[in-house]
Every structure is written in C-alpha cells, then in structure tokens.
Amino acid sequence: MPELPEVETVRRGLEPVMAGRRLVRVIQRRPDLRWPLPERFAERLTGRRVGPLRRRSKYLLIDLDGDETLIVHLGMSGRLLIGGATLGEFHHGAAGDSAFGDGKHDHVVFDIEGGKRVVFNDARRFGAMDLWPTADLDAHRLLASLGPEPLGNAFNEDYLADRLAGRRMPIKAALLDQRIIAGLGNIYVCEALYRAGVAPKRPAGSISRPRIAALTTAIRETLMDAIAAGGSSLRDYRQADGELGYFQHAFRVYDREGRPCRTQNCRGTIRRIPQSGRSSFYCPKCQH
DNA sequence: CTTGGGTCCTGTGCGC
DNA sequence: TGCGCACAGGACCCAA
Numbered sequence: 001m002p003e004l005p006e007v008e009t010v011r012r013g014l015e016p017v018m019a020g021r022r023l024v025r026v027i028q029r030r031p032d033l034r035w036p037l038p039e040r041f042a043e044r045l046t047g048r049r050v051g052p053l054r055r056r057s058k059y060l061l062i063d064l065d066g067d068e069t070l071i072v073h074l075g076m077s078g079r080l081l082i083g084g085a086t087l088g089e090f091h092h093g094a095a096g097d098s099a100f101g102d103g104k105h106d107h108v109v110f111d112i113e114g115g116k117r118v119v120f121n122d123a124r125r126f127g128a129m130d131l132w133p134t135a136d137l138d139a140h141r142l143l144a145s146l147g148p149e150p151l152g153n154a155f156n157e158d159y160l161a162d163r164l165a166g167r168r169m170p171i172k173a174a175l176l177d178q179r180i181i182a183g184l185g186n187i188y189v190c191e192a193l194y195r196a197g198v199a200p201k202r203p204a205g206s207i208s209r210p211r212i213a214a215l216t217t218a219i220r221e222t223l224m225d226a227i228a229a230g231g232s233s234l235r236d237y238r239q240a241d242g243e244l245g246y247f248q249h250a251f252r253v254y255d256r257e258g259r260p261c262r263t264q265n266c267r268g269t270i271r272r273i274p275q276s277g278r279s280s281f282y283c284p285k286c287q288h
Numbered sequence: 289c290t291t292g293g294g295t296c297c298t299g300t301g302c303g304c
Numbered sequence: 305t306g307c308g309c310a311c312a313g314g315a316c317c318c319a320a
Contacts, residue, residue: 002313002314003313003314006313034296034297034314034315034316058313058314073314073315074313074314075297075313075314075315076297076298076312076313076314076315077297077298077299077312077313105298122297122298123297123298123299124296124297124298124299124312124314125296125297125298126296126297126314126315127314167290167291168290168291169290169291169292173291173292176314176315178314178315185313185314186312186313186314187313188313232313234312234313254313276292276293277292277293277294278311278312278313278314279311279312290320291319291320292318292319292320293317293318293319293320294316294317294318294319295315295316295317295318296314296315296316298312299311299312300310300311300312301309301310301311301312302308302309302310302311303307303308303309303310304306304307304308
C-alpha cells in the first residue's frame with residue numbers, strides 16, 4: 001500500500017502524538033511480521049522516550065532515547081492508527097466491537113504516555129520492524145542499499161541519467177528499483193511516467209536527456225502533490241488519524257484502464273499492461 | 289554484474 | 305449464496 005507520500009503522511013500524523021512522550025506499554029501479539037521481531041522486542045521498547053520521527057524512503061524511523069531507532073516498514077497492507085481516550089475510540093477490523101488494538105491483524109500496540117494508543121495493523125504481514133542503533137542506521141540491511149531520496153538534492157537529472165545509462169530494463173522496472181531511487185511504488189511510477197510522457201516499457205537506457213530531465217521533475221512534482229493531498233487512499237487505507245488521503249482522485253492513469261486520457265485534446269484511452277509482475281497504466285498516445 | 293520470475297500473506301471483488 | 309480466480313500500494317531471493 002504505502003509509498004513515500006503515504007509514509008510521510010503517517011509520519012506527520014504520528015509525530016505530534018508520539019514525539020517527546022514515553023512508551024508506557026508495548027504489546028507484541030506475534031513473534032514475527034515479515035521477519036522475526038527482535039528478541040524481547042516489547043520489553044526493550046517499554047519505558048523509552050520517543051524523539052523525532054523521521055522517514056527514509058518508505059521506512060518510518062522512530063528515534064528513542066538510549067540511542068536506538070525503531071525502524072518500521074508498512075509493506076503492502078500495514079497501517080499505523082491512532083486511538084485512545086482523548087481522541088475517542090477509533091474502531092476498525094472485522095468485528096468492529098472489539099477494543100481498539102484487539103483487531104484481527106493488530107500485531108503490535110504502543111500505549112503512549114498521556115493515554116493515546118498507536119496500533120500497527122497488517123493483514124498481509126509484509127511489513128517489518130526492527131530496533132537498531134541510531135548512529136548506525138545507514139548500515140542496517142534494509143537501508144544500506146537504498147538510492148537517494150527523490151525529494152532531496154542528490155536526486156537530479158545528472159544522477160538519474162548516470163544510473164539509467166546502458167540499462168536495457170524497462171524504465172518502469174528501473175524506477176521501482178529502490179537502489180536507483182528510493183520511495184517510489186507502482187502508483188507513483190505510473191503517474192510520474194505519464195506526466196513525463198515516457199512509456200513504461202521503454203528501455204531505461206534509451207531515454208533522451210531532455211526526457212530524463214522531465215522525468216526528474218515529474219517524479220518530484222507527483223510526490224509533492226501526493227503529500228499535499230495526504231497520500232492516496234485505496235480500499236480502506238487511512239492516515240494515522242483515521243482520515244482519508246485524497247490523491248486517488250487526482251490519478252491521471254493509475255487504475256483508470258479504459259477511461260479517457262486526461263490530457264487536453266488527446267482522446268486516447270488508458271491501457272493496462274502486466275509488467276514486472278504488476279500492472280502498468282499508461283496512455284499510448286501521450287507516452288513514448 | 290543485470291534481469292526476470294517466484295515467493296511470502298490475507299482480503300476483496302468479480303464472473304459464473 | 306458459494307466457489308474459484310485474478311489481483312492488490314512491496315521487495316527479497318535466486319537462477320540464468
């Protein structure tokens with residue numbers, strides 16, 4: 001589910017609830033998510049004070065006192081939801097009558113000093129958490145080989161041209177490769193390629209320099225627009241505070257198969273093709 | 289090294 | 305209403 005804009009939205013939602021407060025209680029409902037959780041995970045978190053919340057790519061980084069950081073990845077279906085007495089109960093899950101945090105896929109529960117509760121829910125369990133020394137985060141196996149942040153200075157036309165040069169893989173696959181650029185997923189790659197006028201199956205190394213420039217701009221603008229909209233809410237995804245993002249209403253190609261291209265005077269029809277094991281959406285008239 | 293495919297897991301929506 | 309299948313926002317791991 002969550003790509004960079006959704007994780008950034010979650011970070012912004014959790015920051016005011018968690019930063020500066022202690023974790024008074026942590027409940028771990030199963031030994032593993034995608035991988036085993038650290039030994040004595042809940043114990044090691046209990047009583048710690050939360051520092052700033054940061055983000056790297058699609059990873060949420062929750063700094064704790066004691067110079068460690070809780071690394072969280074939401075995978076496909078992971079969510080971090082806020083509830084608790086001061087906010088009013090926020091119910092979810094199949095039953096709907098269970099207490100907040102007792103839902104079917106509520107795997108980890110954080111009770112925050114002051115009464116609020118943050119619940120990690122993940123039906124498909126592709127998500128992950130780990131606890132790691134803050135000073136060594138760059139060496140963590142999940143973070144070590146990530147490419148630059150698309151909204152940072154290290155990501156620019158020269159960098160992208162260099163990384164795409166000589167590559168025969170389709171540009172769609174290249175942009176999904178987190179080692180080349182970190183934080184994009186299926187939705188935002190489709191949307192950025194459309195905005196740049198680049199066809200998803202075009203070999204990465206065959207894109208002209210001006211098109212690469214357009215692509216870097218399109219990637220940044222797409223992500224910034226999505227963050228401003230609070231991310232995309234497909235199915236029942238929600239922000240941490242239970243609100244829905246609304247960028248899905250601004251999709252130009254994603255999930256629009258068979259519908260008209262939104263470019264003025266184009267009159268093309270959005271197509272869906274399987275690529276890298278997932279769906280690519282594009283306008284065959286606008287993208288080359 | 290690069291590239292493509294299978295895999296993990298559960299839920300939902302569709303055609304029949 | 306039930307059943308089977310395709311598909312879902314990710315990314316690791318391995319074979320060629």
